[in-house]
Amino acid sequence: MSSLLRHHLFWPVAALIALLVANTVARPSFLAITVRDGHLFGAPVDILRTTAPLLLVALGMTLVIATRGIDLSVGAVVAVSGAVALSHLASSPDPDSPVTVLTAVGLALALCLVLGVWNGFLVSVLGIQPIIATLILMTAGRGVAMLITGGMITTVNSVPFKVLGSGFWLGLPAAAVIAFGVFAVVAFVVRRTALGMLLEATGINPAASRLSGVRSRTLTWTVYAASGLFAGLAGLLISADTMAADANNAGLFIELDAILAVVIGGTALSGGKFNLSGTLVGALVIATLERTVTVLGISPLVTPLFMALVVIAVTLLQSPRMRERLMAATRRPVAATPPEPQPAARPDSTEVKAR
Amino acid sequence: MTQQTAPPVVEMTGISVEFPPVKALDGVDLQLRPGEIHALMGENGAGKSTLIKALTGIHSPTTGTIRVDGAERRFTGPADARAHGISTVYQEVNLCENLTVAENIMLGAEPRVLGGLNWRAMRRQAATHLERMGLAIDPASSLGSHSLAVQQLVAICRATVGNCKVLILDEPTSSLDTDEVEHLFSVMRGLRDDGVAILFVSHFLDQVYEVSDRMTVLRNGGLVGEFVTAELPTAELVQHMIGRSMDVLEAAEEVLERAERPAGATPLLQVVGLGRKGSVQPFDLDLYEGEVVGLAGLLGSGRTELARLLTGADRADVGQARVDGRVTRLRNPRVAMSHGIAYTSEDRKGEGVVDGLTVRENIVLGLQAARGWMRPLPRRQVDELVAGYIQQLGIRPADPEALLRNLSGGNQQKVLLARWLATAPRLLVLDEPTRGIDVGAKAEIQKLVADLAADGMSVVFISAELEEVLRISHRIAVLRDRRKVAEIDGEGATMDQVVDLIAGGGAA
Numbered sequence: 031m032s033s034l035l036r037h038h039l040f041w042p043v044a045a046l047i048a049l050l051v052a053n054t055v056a057r058p059s060f061l062a063i064t065v066r067d068g069h070l071f072g073a074p075v076d077i078l079r080t081t082a083p084l085l086l087v088a089l090g091m092t093l094v095i096a097t098r099g100i101d102l103s104v105g106a107v108v109a110v111s112g113a114v115a116l117s118h119l120a121s122s123p124d125p126d127s128p129v130t131v132l133t134a135v136g137l138a139l140a141l142c143l144v145l146g147v148w149n150g151f152l153v154s155v156l157g158i159q160p161i162i163a164t165l166i167l168m169t170a171g172r173g174v175a176m177l178i179t180g181g182m183i184t185t186v187n188s189v190p191f192k193v194l195g196s197g198f199w200l201g202l203p204a205a206a207v208i209a210f211g212v213f214a215v216v217a218f219v220v221r222r223t224a225l226g227m228l229l230e231a232t233g234i235n236p237a238a239s240r241l242s243g244v245r246s247r248t249l250t251w252t253v254y255a256a257s258g259l260f261a262g263l264a265g266l267l268i269s270a271d272t273m274a275a276d277a278n279n280a281g282l283f284i285e286l287d288a289i290l291a292v293v294i295g296g297t298a299l300s301g302g303k304f305n306l307s308g309t310l311v312g313a314l315v316i317a318t319l320e321r322t323v324t325v326l327g328i329s330p331l332v333t334p335l336f337m338a339l340v341v342i343a344v345t346l347l348q349s350p351r352m353r354e355r356l357m358a359a360t361r362r363p364v365a366a367t368p369p370e371p372q373p374a375a376r377p378d379s380t381e382v383k384a385r
Numbered sequence: 386m387t388q389q390t391a392p393p394v395v396e397m398t399g400i401s402v403e404f405p406p407v408k409a410l411d412g413v414d415l416q417l418r419p420g421e422i423h424a425l426m427g428e429n430g431a432g433k434s435t436l437i438k439a440l441t442g443i444h445s446p447t448t449g450t451i452r453v454d455g456a457e458r459r460f461t462g463p464a465d466a467r468a469h470g471i472s473t474v475y476q477e478v479n480l481c482e483n484l485t486v487a488e489n490i491m492l493g494a495e496p497r498v499l500g501g502l503n504w505r506a507m508r509r510q511a512a513t514h515l516e517r518m519g520l521a522i523d524p525a526s527s528l529g530s531h532s533l534a535v536q537q538l539v540a541i542c543r544a545t546v547g548n549c550k551v552l553i554l555d556e557p558t559s560s561l562d563t564d565e566v567e568h569l570f571s572v573m574r575g576l577r578d579d580g581v582a583i584l585f586v587s588h589f590l591d592q593v594y595e596v597s598d599r600m601t602v603l604r605n606g607g608l609v610g611e612f613v614t615a616e617l618p619t620a621e622l623v624q625h626m627i628g629r630s631m632d633v634l635e636a637a638e639e640v641l642e643r644a645e646r647p648a649g650a651t652p653l654l655q656v657v658g659l660g661r662k663g664s665v666q667p668f669d670l671d672l673y674e675g676e677v678v679g680l681a682g683l684l685g686s687g688r689t690e691l692a693r694l695l696t697g698a699d700r701a702d703v704g705q706a707r708v709d710g711r712v713t714r715l716r717n718p719r720v721a722m723s724h725g726i727a728y729t730s731e732d733r734k735g736e737g738v739v740d741g742l743t744v745r746e747n748i749v750l751g752l753q754a755a756r757g758w759m760r761p762l763p764r765r766q767v768d769e770l771v772a773g774y775i776q777q778l779g780i781r782p783a784d785p786e787a788l789l790r791n792l793s794g795g796n797q798q799k800v801l802l803a804r805w806l807a808t809a810p811r812l813l814v815l816d817e818p819t820r821g822i823d824v825g826a827k828a829e830i831q832k833l834v835a836d837l838a839a840d841g842m843s844v845v846f847i848s849a850e851l852e853e854v855l856r857i858s859h860r861i862a863v864l865r866d867r868r869k870v871a872e873i874d875g876e877g878a879t880m881d882q883v884v885d886l887i888a889g890g891g892a893a
Contacts, residue, residue, distance in 0.1 A: 231742060235736075235738070238738060238739050243808075
């Protein structure tokens with residue numbers, strides 16, 4: 031039990047389950063999933079779909095945070111991505127042709143990659159503090175998006191493009207398939223190659239890593255580029271959902287949600303050890319929380335407060351110090367009755383250590 | 386001395402501290418009397434730091450009592466301990482470099498006026514404290530502009546502000562040179578004569594003998610005993626500390642036999658006129674296989690800077706390097722590594738260990754970085770490699786998954802050595818590999834260096850301890866004022882000869 035309690039995913043998962051339970055109590059049909067036209071429908075499926083963009087942004091954010099950095103520009107990059115894709119579709123004679131859609135997607139992703147590379151250049155080559163370096167693009171990026179859309183909210187109709195946002199693949203929302211797929215591939219690559227370890231080493235001690243021959247600069251540069259690319263992909267999913275490019279509001283505050291997801295997932299903002307599975311749970315918690323607000327019928331006036339309270343609770347439960355106190359509090363009543371397994375467990379673990 | 390008459394100011398009895406499943410301290414006693422310098426001795430991992438932390442309230446002992454001035458106490462933390470007159474100065478200076486000297490000294494005890502800070506009084510009081518320490522520096526200057534030695538003295542100065550009855554000095558001398566150590570000792574003696582009890586932790590035996598009145602020796606978390614310094618011969622102390630005889634220490638010397646270098650051999654690394662502005666003047670150096678070259682010189686003489694140029698840690702702006710006779714630009718550590726050149730920095734904490742990673746990850750880091758991220762080492766190969774080095778170097782705890790920050794200094798150093806040995810280097814540049822580690826581990830590392838050279842590796846060995854350099858080196862390059870001034874044969878060299886060269890009196 032105690033090892034389960036100490037598992038780094040325990041509290042985020044517990045929070046997720048608690049939210050789901052609260053929703054089910056408020057609306058018993060909450061967890062019901064129905065099949066219509068071969069597609070899955072229901073609140074859980076919706077949550078997966080709304081998690082998708084946040085998950086992608088949080089994925090990039092986790093990698094950036096692992097190197098001791100932070101990327102505040104992702105929200106602006108989301109807006110740029112949508113603006114580029116939809117403007118291209120709007121200006122083309124045939125927005126429904128697959129070639130046009132592919133070009134739009136390619137253009138948007140390429141530009142976002144460039145923006146990520148720009149961030150990486152500022153941080154890794156010029157040595158600007160990440161929060162400042164990415165703040166530049168956070169403010170300038172929305173201006174760029176505005177420039178692309180000409181200051182208007184561009185709306186278009188493109189059936190193939192719309193699939194990205196609200197279509198279904200394999201019975202699941204296409205956006206969720208894309209986001210979770212990308213997430214799985216990246217997580218696999220990071221943990222199966224040495225990339226994860228080298229990133230962590232860079233985040234914990236950049237000087238030692240450099241002397242050990244780690245290409246710290248290149249790695250740092252790469253994660254910012256990746257963060258830009260993933261934010262661009264998130265921007266495509268968001269704009270395909272609404273089919274409108276809103277330079278001012280697309281992806282607004284998504285950087286904060288992403289940072290929250292990372293923190294809820296148990297990755298420290300001080301860099302180093304990171305935890306992608308935690309980020310996944312963190313993103314799900316935030317998306318579920320947004321859903322809960324509507325299910326419980328909480329007034330929009332107190333919504334931010336409610337969300338803040340839940341987030342504070344989860345992060346507090348995650349902090350080692352709070353956990354220690356909690357453990358101490360739960361241990362005391364147990365100690366009154368002689369605990370059987372405790373003395374037996376101790377010599378065991380000593381033996382393991384001694385070997 | 387008044388040892389028998391004065392009641393102890395601190396009396397710790399039967400202290401045990403557990404980090405399950407490890408028992409870090411087991412029933413240890415410690416008595417500090419006013420007006421004495423008390424040395425706390427023991428190898429790395431013997432429990433010295435844990436005992437200090439138990440006293441200052443960072444760790445809470447599972448058993449035992451702590452009495453201060455006769456009253457039983459458990460402090461809640463260093464601040465609480467300090468409020469009761471027990472101050473600690475750690476090995477790494479824990480001050481704010483970007484504040485002024487006065488602000489650092491008076492931090493937490495600032496004189497106030499009308500709810501604000503009284504800056505003038507602060508500078509004046511700080512100046513008084515500095516004067517007492519014999520430190521002639523401007524209290525309004527920023528702390529970061531002073532040398533590490535001065536910062537160390539400022540840290541001690543800060544600790545003595547207010548009612549200081551007990552001063553704990555954890556390895557205060559590890560980064561000081563001889564003059565600075567003397568200065569520190571005179572300050573310590575002054576405080577002792579004022580009735581302060583000083584607990585002194587140091588790995589330098591000669592310093593302990595020079596300055597301490599009594600000592601408490603720990604081994605493996607247990608108490609060996611309390612001794613009067615003047616009555617305990619060094620050899621006996623070492624035996625108490627390591628629990629075995631001096632044989633290990635002597636073994637290192639025996640291994641060092643000279644493999645005759647064939648005439649006309651190409652140096653593994655040959656540098657001509659290599660230098661860097663503001664770092665080290667252009668120098669020549671030839672490094673051959675199977676040879677240990679020692680670098681001798683005072684702190685700041687350019688030893689480290691020279692090593693950094695050899696290994697690509699810093700880029701040279703003049704001169705030429707040849708590896709196996711071929712001109713090579715050692716642009717960065719990666720390039721140097723690709724030529725089989727490895728460098729362990731003197732700054733173990735800042736540039737060596739990655740403390741949040743495990744022993745296993747730290748050991749494979751160099752090798753993995755050289756392979757690139759796309760070609761991860763197979764897990765089984767990693768496990769074999771790591772287990773091999775843990776055994777060969779005697780890394781404790783022998784747990785590949787232990788976080789490096791939980792290892793003692795000596796064991797961290799061994800992990801760093803393992804990291805570089807794993808890359809199978811041809812030239813190993815060791816910058817202060819034995820600093821701040823205990824006698825046993827020191828001897829083991831010296832022996833390892835000798836063995837590596839016997840197996841054909843070229844080693845550059847840097848140490849502030851001249852004796853060590855003399856014992857281990859085939860050749861010694863002497864540096865003074867950022868310039869290489871001499872190169873002598875290590876075999877016939879005597880201490881006096883090298884000291885003369887360092888001081889500038891010999892034929893340069």
